Amino acid sequence: MSVAPRTICMLVYPQAQSLDISGPLEVFALASRQAQDDEPGRAPLYRMQVLAATDKPVELASGMRLLPDTHYRDMPDETDTLLVCGGMGDAVERVRADTNLVTWLHEAAQRVPRVASICSGALLLAEAGLLDGREATTHWSDIRELRDRYPAVRVLPDAIYTRDGHIWTSAGITTGMDLALAMVSADHGATLALKVARRMVMANKRSGGQSQFSEQLHALEQPEHFASLASWIGENLRRRLDVGILADRLHMSPRQFTRRFGAHFDVTPLKYIERLRVEAAKPLLESTGKDIKRVADECGFPSDEAMRRAFVRRLGSTPAEYRARFAAK
Incomplete structure (x- = not known):
């Protein structure tokens, strides 16, 4: 009927x-x-x-x-x-x-x-x-x-x-x-x-949230010294990036830096870095055959397990699940 x-x-x-x-x-x-x-x-x-x-x-x-x-x-x-x-x-x-x-x-x-x-x-x-x-x-x-x-x-x-x-x-x-x-x-x-x-050539259900593509765009709207720092972080994800190192680059105390970073980016410095590392890992999982451990290393994660936990937190899926869904066929 x-x-x-x-x-x-x-x-x-x-x-x-x-x-x-x-x-x-x-x-x-x-x-x-x-x-x-x-x-x-x-x-x-x-x-x-x-x-x-x-x-x-x-x-x-x-x-x-x-x-x-x-x-x-x-x-x-x-x-x-x-x-x-x-x-x-x-x-x-x-x-x-x-x-x-x-x-x-x-x-x-x-x-x-x-x-x-x-x-x-x-x-x-x-x-x-x-x-x-x-x-x-x-x-x-x-x-x-x-x-x-x-x-x-x-x-x-x-x-x-x-x-x-x-x-x-x-x-x-x-x-x-x-x-x-x-x-x-x-x-x-x-x-x-x-x-x-x-x-429509689109995913029926997309994995992850809008933070997966907004971080670098959001950084461009920040004061010049924070925008420059965000750019530097994106180019140095394999380095050790603790709050002390980042604060030193802007000549601030760790406490002052954390407070001002949070006010500008609405997230803690460490969570921001984790988001950028996840963003950097996704195209490697999508378009290369590199094993997950190598991808984790190239994106600055201390281990493949650390990357797995970050992916689950950010995207609701593991790196392996993400690759299975979005890798080029």
Whole structure:
């Protein structure tokens, strides 16, 4: 028997990220197409609607213009999932200042079975009070604002996406597709989600969190002496890198250095170094046949067991498991 399509609505606004919008919607569209390929003649699984505060074209951060289907106040009653995209610059700040939209979002979330954010869209959910007492994540560059401005939110900085009750959040831009794949899996099973992931040439479930690629980018935003130190650390991972050595390079006491490093990087120096070593090990596991002990040595881990523990802490998998999943075939 044919099942009515689930209605997916995406809330957009000026200077929104185009990939935050198109990525997740493409996942749902491909899921419908794949299901119809598997069972010709069946109805599509999803239908998509784009909502905005206007019926005129919305200019996105990329310069593209997107024509909404309807005003957000006219969101279909049968909406199954409401998605909120992220934006560039002060785009989210401007939307948060729209009290009518924020109030509508809070009320809409009470009647929609599933509400989710992509990237910095989590800040809009938080403004509407939808993340209070819930686990949530956002783009790594917005983690501190989410944590400081909305202290009732249980922020998970390394998560690709979160699900707490009927509220979902995802991290940076492309992770909106990871979130959409997880929704397809929840709606129609893992087999369909895996087929969609293969069509999109992406992992059905990514291992690890956003910290795996954000550390060096984050370092570039720091004061020059800390940015230079971060660069030096990345080039000298095989060296002994204790706090005393790092503090000496910046002519600080270990205590002063640890405090100021934590204030800038939001992590201890040793955890930061561990993250960089894990980042350095991943491409070696993916693209070379070097044994794990050698990879550990080249990346500065004191032993292969130390690298294994770091991988489990950071990525939730051992180096061997990571290689089995991501090594070039």
